[in-house]
Amino acid sequence: MKNSERYSKIINWFQKNMTFAQSELHYKNPYELLVAVILSAQCTDIRVNMVTPGFFKKYPTSKLLAKANSEDVFQLIRSISYPNSKTRHITAMAQMLENDFGGTVPENVNDLQKLPGVGIKTANVVASIVYGKPVIAVDTHVFRVAHRTGLADELDKTPEKVGKRLEKNIPEKLRAISHHWLILHGRYVCTARSPHCCDCGISKYCKYFENSLKK
Numbered sequence: 001m002k003n004s005e006r007y008s009k010i011i012n013w014f015q016k017n018m019t020f021a022q023s024e025l026h027y028k029n030p031y032e033l034l035v036a037v038i039l040s041a042q043c044t045d046i047r048v049n050m051v052t053p054g055f056f057k058k059y060p061t062s063k064l065l066a067k068a069n070s071e072d073v074f075q076l077i078r079s080i081s082y083p084n085s086k087t088r089h090i091t092a093m094a095q096m097l098e099n100d101f102g103g104t105v106p107e108n109v110n111d112l113q114k115l116p117g118v119g120i121k122t123a124n125v126v127a128s129i130v131y132g133k134p135v136i137a138v139d140t141h142v143f144r145v146a147h148r149t150g151l152a153d154e155l156d157k158t159p160e161k162v163g164k165r166l167e168k169n170i171p172e173k174l175r176a177i178s179h180h181w182l183i184l185h186g187r188y189v190c191t192a193r194s195p196h197c198c199d200c201g202i203s204k205y206c207k208y209f210e211n212s213l214k215k
């Protein structure tokens with residue numbers, strides 16, 4: 001199957017079968033999303049969602065978080081992975097947000113990446129969800145699904161390269177939702193250890209499935 005056909009079939013399938021796809025993190029505003037995404041690195045959304053209600057009750061704004069005591073922040077997020085470094089990151093992020101950006105989460109991906117704890121993936125997630133920027137954040141699920149299906153090339157060894165490949169082939173207006181399609185598909189169907197190919201709606205267009213039939 002030609003790559004352009006694979007893209008078109010897979011996108012069509014998701015458009016028809018996953019009309020509603022969004023982040024599973026709970027948040028009420030850009031600040032809360034930014035904190036939640038930083039906390040979700042190497043951690044499940046479910047665990048983050050258990051912690052953030054109490055956290056945002058105590059720190060509802062970046063202004064309050066910027067002045068927070070590190071030990072208090074640590075105690076609130078201690079059940080999340082890497083609580084020490086995340087305590088440092090979110091507190092420093094809030095301070096920079098207040099000092100350099102007037103308390104407003106920036107919409108530019110480069111500005112977002114200046115914030116402590118914010119790499120390209122977090123920046124793309126926030127820019128795409130909050131500001132509708134046509135960028136695709138590549139996390140472990142997106143990376144895996146893109147490679148298995150054949151949407152990514154074997155030479156796309158880094159998340160950045162996979163992101164560029166996806167952005168080149170997916171129309172701008174569908175990029176934001178594509179990120180959620182691929183994450184949800186990777187989380188619930190094309191799982192890391194044993195993909196559920198028999199229950200997968202895109203198996204007909206998937207390179208991994210195609211190759212498995214030849215064995």
Ligand code: SF4
Pocket residue numbers: 145148149189190191195196197198200201202203204206207208209
């Ligand atoms: S057919 Fe299997 S490997 Fe391919 S996308 Fe579906 S679950 Fe993943």
